[in-house]
Amino acid sequence: MTEKLLILDDEVDMLTLLETIIRAKTPHDVVVTNNPLEIEELMAAHRFSLVISDLKMLGRDGLEVIDVVHRADPTIPVVIITAYGSLESAQEVVRRGAYDYITKPFRKEQVLITIERALEWRRITAENLKLRER
Amino acid sequence: MRSATFRRLAPFVGVVVTVLLLVLAFMLGLLSLGKMRQVVTEEFNGQQLVLARNLAALLQQDLDFLRRELTVLNLSPSLQDGGSAAMVSRLRVTLGSVQEEELLEIRRISASGEETVVLDRSGVARTESGSLTHDPGFVWARSPASRGRILLSEAPRPVQERYGGRPLVTLSTPHYEGTGGQAGAGPAARFSGVLVFVLDASGIARRFTEDARSGSTGYAWVIDEKGTFLAHPMASFVGKNAFKARPQRNPAIGFEDINAIMRDRMLTGQEGTGSYLSGWHRQATGPIHKLIGFCPVHVDPDRPGRRWSVAVVAPVSEVQGLVGSLFVRQFVVQGAIVLALLAGGVSLIRMERRWTRLKKQREREVNLSSRLASLGMLSAGVAHEINNPLAIILGFTDLLLEETPPNTPAWEHLKIIERQGLACKKIVENLGRFARIPEQRDETSDLNEEVRRVLAMVQNTLLTEKIECRADLQEGLPRVMGDPQGLQQVLLNLITNARGAMRRSGGTLTVQTRRVDDQVTVTVRDTGHGIRRQDLGRIFDPFFTTKAPGEGTGLGLSISHGIVEKAGGKITVESLHEDEVGAERSGTAFTVSLPAVAENR
Numbered sequence: 217m218t219e220k221l222l223i224l225d226d227e228v229d230m231l232t233l234l235e236t237i238i239r240a241k242t243p244h245d246v247v248v249t250n251n252p253l254e255i256e257e258l259m260a261a262h263r264f265s266l267v268i269s270d271l272k273m274l275g276r277d278g279l280e281v282i283d284v285v286h287r288a289d290p291t292i293p294v295v296i297i298t299a300y301g302s303l304e305s306a307q308e309v310v311r312r313g314a315y316d317y318i319t320k321p322f323r324k325e326q327v328l329i330t331i332e333r334a335l336e337w338r339r340i341t342a343e344n345l346k347l348r349e350r
Numbered sequence: 351m352r353s354a355t356f357r358r359l360a361p362f363v364g365v366v367v368t369v370l371l372l373v374l375a376f377m378l379g380l381l382s383l384g385k386m387r388q389v390v391t392e393e394f395n396g397q398q399l400v401l402a403r404n405l406a407a408l409l410q411q412d413l414d415f416l417r418r419e420l421t422v423l424n425l426s427p428s429l430q431d432g433g434s435a436a437m438v439s440r441l442r443v444t445l446g447s448v449q450e451e452e453l454l455e456i457r458r459i460s461a462s463g464e465e466t467v468v469l470d471r472s473g474v475a476r477t478e479s480g481s482l483t484h485d486p487g488f489v490w491a492r493s494p495a496s497r498g499r500i501l502l503s504e505a506p507r508p509v510q511e512r513y514g515g516r517p518l519v520t521l522s523t524p525h526y527e528g529t530g531g532q533a534g535a536g537p538a539a540r541f542s543g544v545l546v547f548v549l550d551a552s553g554i555a556r557r558f559t560e561d562a563r564s565g566s567t568g569y570a571w572v573i574d575e576k577g578t579f580l581a582h583p584m585a586s587f588v589g590k591n592a593f594k595a596r597p598q599r600n601p602a603i604g605f606e607d608i609n610a611i612m613r614d615r616m617l618t619g620q621e622g623t624g625s626y627l628s629g630w631h632r633q634a635t636g637p638i639h640k641l642i643g644f645c646p647v648h649v650d651p652d653r654p655g656r657r658w659s660v661a662v663v664a665p666v667s668e669v670q671g672l673v674g675s676l677f678v679r680q681f682v683v684q685g686a687i688v689l690a691l692l693a694g695g696v697s698l699i700r701m702e703r704r705w706t707r708l709k710k711q712r713e714r715e716v717n718l719s720s721r722l723a724s725l726g727m728l729s730a731g732v733a734h735e736i737n738n739p740l741a742i743i744l745g746f747t748d749l750l751l752e753e754t755p756p757n758t759p760a761w762e763h764l765k766i767i768e769r770q771g772l773a774c775k776k777i778v779e780n781l782g783r784f785a786r787i788p789e790q791r792d793e794t795s796d797l798n799e800e801v802r803r804v805l806a807m808v809q810n811t812l813l814t815e816k817i818e819c820r821a822d823l824q825e826g827l828p829r830v831m832g833d834p835q836g837l838q839q840v841l842l843n844l845i846t847n848a849r850g851a852m853r854r855s856g857g858t859l860t861v862q863t864r865r866v867d868d869q870v871t872v873t874v875r876d877t878g879h880g881i882r883r884q885d886l887g888r889i890f891d892p893f894f895t896t897k898a899p900g901e902g903t904g905l906g907l908s909i910s911h912g913i914v915e916k917a918g919g920k921i922t923v924e925s926l927h928e929d930e931v932g933a934e935r936s937g938t939a940f941t942v943s944l945p946a947v948a949e950n951r
Contacts, residue, residue, distance in 0.1 A: 299738065
């Protein structure tokens with residue numbers, strides 16, 4: 217099942233890397249941007265199943281991204297990429313509503329597993345919601 | 351460096367200066383003591399001179415009185431008729447009215463000088479015959495120029511002998527007949543003989559000097575113009591020549607000073623003061639320094655050469671002992687005050703230095719901690735920045751590796767990129783760990799257990815490096831603050847450093863645990879090349895390493911320091927470098943002390 221992923225990072229090379237990994241290893245579609253202020257616009261234009269965002273960006277940091285995304289759709293999991301060595305901020309993002317975090321540098325398997333788990337979680341959450349609505 | 355030398359020397363300089371000041375004060379004190387003594391001595395001697403003057407005046411008055419008696423007697427009409435009973439009874443009246451110890455007898459010599467009526471203290475008058483025509487006294491008296499005058503001279507030898515050799519003097523005056531009450535004023539008067547008082551000179555001198563006191567023990571003595579003692583507390587001296595009597599009593603002493611005083615000053619009619627060395631004072635014997643004040647007694651107004659001299663003497667010790675004891679007391683008090691100040695100053699300096707040392711040590715620790723903290727923050731930032739590009743490099747390398755057929759040159763090269771990238775990651779991880787030491791102070795460890803674990807881990811490596819490993823672990827140690835992983839890392843870092851130091855020729859690694867008060871210590875000691883003195887202060891700095899480039903990150907000790915400090919402990923180091931003490935004694939010992947956890951925890 218093809219899902220649409222939004223990836224935010226102010227480092228274009230990092231975007232390229234993540235996009236390459238995901239396109240090469242998963243069936244999912246990817247939208248990338250290095251401008252976190254575009255999120256609302258992009259979310260209005262696309263239906264994303266997952267948002268992957270860097271923690272430290274110019275203009276808007278990962279924590280704000282979590283808020284913005286969840287305000288639009290609380291069922292979209294947000295995965296935050298943080299540098300190794302800032303474990304405290306990693307725990308902080310989880311407390312603030314991120315689904316998970318990935319520490320840089322990462323192995324591609326780590327990224328792929330996290331993405332799959334996040335999408336799985338979203339599917340289950342969505343089903344639960346549907347069931348409850350009935 | 352100069353200020354350090356100065357700081358080290360400062361206390362010594364202080365002590366030297368203080369001692370010099372003390373010596374100076376002491377010398378000034380001695381000087382002032384000397385001056386004080388001189389002043390007091392002069393003052394005292396001045397008093398002695400005053401006393402001598404008084405005594406001389408008394409003696410002179412007494413002699414004047416005797417002269418007057420003689421004159422009065424000479425004018426008596428009873429004397430006109432030589433040898434008559436009236437004359438004898440008149441003489442008796444005079445003899446009775448004058449002190450026995452002064453006037454011994456009265457003589458009336460006839461005009462011819464052939465006959466002399468003598469009345470002595472027995473009260474019986476007798477007549478002596480024998481020509482006195484050549485006697486100097488009689489010759490003087492017969493001269494018209496002598497009329498109305500009085501001559502003082504030594505008593506004739508036979509008379510002296512009759513009185514046991516006592517120093518006697520005579521007062522003689524010519525007698526003129528028919529002069530009546532006018533003292534031979536008329537030219538018609540006729541020389542009718544000589545009236546003579548025989549006086550006990552020593553009696554007169556003794557009478558006034560006997561009870562004279564200078565100070566508490568000083569005394570007076572009198573000599574005549576020849577230097578014969580007329581009075582002296584030492585009865586045996588009386589009548590003897592002072593120049594001879596003194597050396598007889600104590601030949602060991604030269605008496606140059608007193609002899610010079612007597613010869614040049616006393617016998618020449620001067621008054622004054624001085625000092626001399628004597629051989630005794632009253633009952634005390636031995637060399638005694640004495641002070642003397644002296645004054646002449648002009649015994650014959652007509653002949654200035656005839657004079658006695660009164661001396662008042664006292665031992666110097668009498669004056670100076672008093673001054674000395676006062677000064678000694680003052681010295682003791684001053685010395686005590688100075689010593690108390692000194693002791694207070696020294697202990698203040700010591701306390702200050704101790705405090706400074708503690709403060710410095712504390713400052714060094716705080717300094718190091720803050721340096722580490724700021725460096726930690728810096729490295730955290732650096733780690734973050736490097737992780738980004740590193741993630742990209744490693745990520746693409748990973749992707750490319752998948753697309754590249756294995757074991758081709760391109761694949762090999764990508765592998766190298768990946769390996770080096772991972773090495774970067776390792777360094778950054780270390781930096782990160784250093785920046786982010788867990789704050790879990792609650793966690794405790796069994797230090798011995800961690801030591802055993804780490805030793806088991808490195809045992810084989812040590813064997814291959816020819817390093818003998820000794821564990822000296824005290825059993826029954828309490829648990830310590832600090833998480834086991836952290837402590838393991840600290841031990842591993844210390845052992846790694848020890849291995850590095852002993853790599854060239856092997857050695858012994860000793861790990862020792864001990865309980866010290868409320869701390870548990872572990873010491874890692876090696877027999878390696880040691881740490882240079884100038885490097886000791888920097889070993890805990892991040893990135894400080896003496897290893898070859900690429901062999902060490904220079905983070906091991908700073909990470910260890912951080913871990914131990916977080917646990918509330920301390921790392922200290924002692925090291926002797928082989929260039930400084932030789933390879934046999936060189937080595938390093940790191941001691942980690944950690945707070946022991948209370949037993950009930």
